[in-house]
Amino acid sequence: MRSPQNLRSHRWFGVDTMRGFGHRSRARQLGYTPEDFSGKPVIALLNTWSEINPCHSHLRERAEAVKRGVWQAGGFPLEIPTLSITETYMKPSPMLFRNLLAMEVEEVLRSLPVDGTVLLGGCDKTTPGLIMGAISMNLPAIFFPAGPMLRGNWNGQPLGSGTDIWKFWAEKTAGNISDCEWQEMESGIARSPGHCMTMGTASTMTAITETLGLALPGSSSIPAPDSNHIRMAAACGRRIVEMVWHDQTPSSILSKESFDNAITADMAIGGSTNAIIHLVAMAGRAGIALPLERFDIIARRTPMLADLRPSGRYLMEDFYYAGGLRALLNELRDLLHLDCPTVSGKTLGENLDGARIVQPEVIRPRANPVAPDGGTAILFGTLAPNGAVIKPTAANPNLLVHTGPAVVFDGYEALEHAMADPNLDVTSDHVLVLRNAGPLGGPGMPEWGMLPLPKKLLDQGIRDMVRISDARMSGTSYGACVLHVSPESFIGGPLALVRTGDLIELDVPGRKLNLLVDDAELTQRKAQWVKPAPRVPRGYGALYAERVTQAEQGCDFDFLQGTALVPEPEIH
Numbered sequence: 319m320r321s322p323q324n325l326r327s328h329r330w331f332g333v334d335t336m337r338g339f340g341h342r343s344r345a346r347q348l349g350y351t352p353e354d355f356s357g358k359p360v361i362a363l364l365n366t367w368s369e370i371n372p373c374h375s376h377l378r379e380r381a382e383a384v385k386r387g388v389w390q391a392g393g394f395p396l397e398i399p400t401l402s403i404t405e406t407y408m409k410p411s412p413m414l415f416r417n418l419l420a421m422e423v424e425e426v427l428r429s430l431p432v433d434g435t436v437l438l439g440g441c442d443k444t445t446p447g448l449i450m451g452a453i454s455m456n457l458p459a460i461f462f463p464a465g466p467m468l469r470g471n472w473n474g475q476p477l478g479s480g481t482d483i484w485k486f487w488a489e490k491t492a493g494n495i496s497d498c499e500w501q502e503m504e505s506g507i508a509r510s511p512g513h514c515m516t517m518g519t520a521s522t523m524t525a526i527t528e529t530l531g532l533a534l535p536g537s538s539s540i541p542a543p544d545s546n547h548i549r550m551a552a553a554c555g556r557r558i559v560e561m562v563w564h565d566q567t568p569s570s571i572l573s574k575e576s577f578d579n580a581i582t583a584d585m586a587i588g589g590s591t592n593a594i595i596h597l598v599a600m601a602g603r604a605g606i607a608l609p610l611e612r613f614d615i616i617a618r619r620t621p622m623l624a625d626l627r628p629s630g631r632y633l634m635e636d637f638y639y640a641g642g643l644r645a646l647l648n649e650l651r652d653l654l655h656l657d658c659p660t661v662s663g664k665t666l667g668e669n670l671d672g673a674r675i676v677q678p679e680v681i682r683p684r685a686n687p688v689a690p691d692g693g694t695a696i697l698f699g700t701l702a703p704n705g706a707v708i709k710p711t712a713a714n715p716n717l718l719v720h721t722g723p724a725v726v727f728d729g730y731e732a733l734e735h736a737m738a739d740p741n742l743d744v745t746s747d748h749v750l751v752l753r754n755a756g757p758l759g760g761p762g763m764p765e766w767g768m769l770p771l772p773k774k775l776l777d778q779g780i781r782d783m784v785r786i787s788d789a790r791m792s793g794t795s796y797g798a799c800v801l802h803v804s805p806e807s808f809i810g811g812p813l814a815l816v817r818t819g820d821l822i823e824l825d826v827p828g829r830k831l832n833l834l835v836d837d838a839e840l841t842q843r844k845a846q847w848v849k850p851a852p853r854v855p856r857g858y859g860a861l862y863a864e865r866v867t868q869a870e871q872g873c874d875f876d877f878l879q880g881t882a883l884v885p886e887p888e889i890h
Contacts, residue, residue, distance in 0.1 A: 320563050322357035326457070329889050330431035331355055337889055341431070350394075359393045359433040359562035361555070364423060364448065366439040368402030373441040373520065374464050376511035376542055380551045384436050384462065387555020393434075393562070395555065398426060403443045405513075405520075413790065414762025416443040416450075416596075417866070417875050418858060420603075423451025424878075429887060432457065434562040436554050440464025440512075442519035442793070445527055446596035452532075453568045453603040454878065458561040460661050461533040462554045463524040465542035466634035467512030473499075477507045479514040480794020481628040484768060492776040512542030515634040517626040518793030522589035523596060525643050529583040530600075531571045531660030535669035539642040541635050561661060569881075572604045575655035579666060581613055582653050585620040585692025586646060588629040590793025591707045591801055594694065595763075599872030605881040610696045610705040610870050614829065617692030620653060622711055623682045628796040629711040630688055632680045640680035644673035649684055697800065699832040701786070701812050701822065704804035705870045710826050712796035714782040718826040720798075721834070722784060726751045726818045730766050737770045744772050746780045749822045753813050754850070755789035756806025757866050757873050761853040767791030767801040784824055786831075788813055788869075800824065800831060802869040808850060809868075815843040 322328060330341045345355055363384050367377035381397050388395035401419045403412045427435060437448040440463045452459040470477030486503060489495045513520035524538040534554060540547045577597065584593045594613055601608040623646055626632050632640075647654065648670040656667025675681045682688055689711050697706045710718055725748050727733035733752055736742055744750075750769045757763045766789040771780060785799045788806040805811030812833055816822070821834040833840075852863050865875045872879075 320565055325359060325562070326433050327360040327431040332357070355394045359559050360431050361388045361393045361395045361558055361562070362427060362430065362432040362435040363395055363397040364400045364426065364435055364437050365397055366400055366402040366441075366444050366448070368404065370407055371402045371404035371441060372406065372508065372511065373404070373513040374402060374439065374444075377438045377464060380462065380548065381438060383548045383551035384438070384555040387552035388559060390552070391556040391559035393555075393559035398430070400426065403441060403447065405442045411760050411762035411764035412443045413764070413873065414760070414859070414862060416447045417862065417878070419444065419447030420450035420454070420878070423448055424454045427451070427455040427457055428884065434458035434558045436558050437461045438464070440520055440524055442523065442592065445520070445523035446600055449527060449532060449600050450603050450874070453572065453600065456567045456569050458558060458566050459532065459568055460554045460558045460561070461527050462551055463527070463533060463538050465512045465540050465544070465547050466515040466521055467508060467542055468510040469515055469633045469635050470507035470509060472503045472506045476633060477503065478516040478627040478633050478794070479507060480518055480792050481516045481796065482507065484795055488771065488776055488781060491773055510543045514794055516628060516794045517588055517590070517624060517634070519590040519592040520793070521634050522584060522587065522593045522793055525583055525587055525589070526580045526593060526597065528643055529580045529647065529666070530576050531658055531666060532568065533661065535660070535662055536642060536644055539634060539638040541638055557661065560663070566661070569604065571659050571661065572606070573658065574606055576658045577601050577606055577608060578616060579654050579658060581616045582620050582650060583643070583647060585617045585694065586622060586650055587624040588622045588626060588688065588693035588711050591694055591709050592790055592793055594707055595790070595802065595869055595873055598870070599874040602872050602874055602879040613694065614696040617694055620650070620692045621684060621687035622689040622691070622693050623649060623684070623687055625680055625682060625688050628794055629693055629709070636677070636680045640677035641673060641675045644670055645675045646681050648673040649675065649681070695826050695829060697826070697829050697831040699823075699830045701816070701833040702803045702831045703812065704868065706800050706803045706831050708798070708800050708826060709796070713798040717782060717784050717798035717824075719824065720784050721821055721823045722747045722749045724749050724751045724816050724818055724820045724822050726753070726816050729754055730764075733769060737772050740774050742772050742774060744775065746775055746783050748783065749824075750783065750785045751813070751816055751822070752785070752787040752789060753807035753816070755787050756808055757868060758853065758863055759788065759806055759808030761859060761863060763790050763869065763873060765790050765792045765795075767799050768795035768797055769799070786822065803831075804869045806868065810844070810847055810849065812840070814847055815840055
């Protein structure tokens with residue numbers, strides 16, 4: 319147990335110096351008295367609420383509930399705004415700004431009189447950004463998930479964000495949906511605050527964070543409008559005060575075993591392919607190596623149990639009322655390291671005790687899985703020496719072993735224009751290839767990986783074909799899309815050397831992705847390749863281009879990986 323004099327904030331508020339006088343007087347200026355903050359843990363509520371972020375539009379209200387919990391437990395809450403990475407609006411890619419949020423979190427916590435933090439977020443890149451910064455600073459921290467929105471509704475059928483947009487856009491492009499029907503969907507697909515209610519990146523990352531032990535048990539799948547969500551916010555406020563007194567930091571929770579647990583959860587829920595990049599980055603902040611091969615090993619032993627879109631039928635609201643993440647993980651106890659500690663003060667195994675599946679059609683029992691192994695596969699080969707990923711559970715099974723000629727595009731705009739061309743020389747056997755969409759090429763590795771299908775093929779009833787890129791794909795997307803090809807084309811990876819007509823071999827069961835061109839020809843093409851100019855010549859974009867790593871390394875900044883400590887700021 320810490321004493322009040324051992325609190326980090328004591329160096330600001332508790333000392334009898336001129337600086338201490340200044341800090342206390344300014345707290346009085348804010349309307350507080352010494353009774354509010356003297357000898358109490360100062361808890362920073364890092365809030366990613368924003369009026370341009372619909373996923374987090376309720377977090378101002380939830381912050382009040384967190385504060386109530388902090389006051390109840392004898393702490394002193396301070397709400398501090400941080401960058402709100404809105405998945406919908408930020409261009410060229412929200413991923414470009416994940417590392418910026420992580421840097422901000424680390425530096426805000428370091429520079430201010432803070433003893434612990436509650437991290438409020440949930441939209442795709444916000445969760446890993448908050449967690450990465452908190453891991454690096456290593457103060458007691460709890461993540462409070464924003465929660466999924468309610469299911470959408472149109473014409474008597476439930477709509478899932480992202481997934482159904484892709485599906486119905488294809489039908490609209492094929493002329494099967496009218497403009498009026500499309501507008502009705504637009505009004506009915508996002509009906510409440512909260513992040514995507516499919517098993518996209520947002521729901522995947524909050525589930526992973528809970529499994530890692532950094533969120534309270536049961537918190538990751540509560541629908542945002544549910545009153546349980548408000549009560550969970552207050553519980554986070556109470557618990558973080560206890561964590562500060564016991565100095566329970568991320569480094570005391572995270573381990574190789576806890577990351578194995580997180581990968582197991584990712585595979586069992588059919589999680590977003592984006593989770594791989596984020597998990598590698600989060601583990602890197604904790605000084606834990608997480609090679610891509612580890613994901614494949616765990617995927618092959620983990621059944622997929624969550625029947626959720628885009629791989630299945632249901633939505634997050636159904637998942638929560640079917641028992642939620644605790645029920646799913648409890649079904650997999652023998653695959654988990656149950657003795658891993660968590661922010662609840664209990665082990666993961668203790669957190670799962672008593673959980674049960676209520677609706678076995680939503681969360682499948684082990685005897686009836688959605689798929690016998692995990693929702694993501696890792697590929698290697700001459701086209702992806704450092705790896706690529708695919709979500710086989712969301713693809714046409716007939717395309718998981720396929721060899722076909724490439725149709726190559728050097729940018730998304732050219733691709734999009736060509737897809738509308740009725741004279742495009744393409745069949746369903748071709749392989750669409752997009753390059754210059756990776757960490758540097760995008761920049762920021764945009765979610766362009768679910769390449770649109772040519773209209774001429776949509777008109778023929780084709781709804782899937784093999785597509786390959788160094789981009790990412792929305793976790794709500796689906797299809798035979800090979801993603802994260804590394805090294806990326808922008809730095810001269812093999813993807814940069816592909817030409818239209820080259821044969822490409824995809825073998826998901828064999829975990830292979832090969833460019834079937836002989837070495838002499840590739841050597842000649844490599845000699846002719848010209849390195850592109852940087853995408854962004856100034857500011858944060860220039861820093862990003864200079865220091866970002868490739869996909870298999872988490873796309874983090876190389877100077878932020880590892881556990882090197884920065885000295886506490888001097889207070890003079």
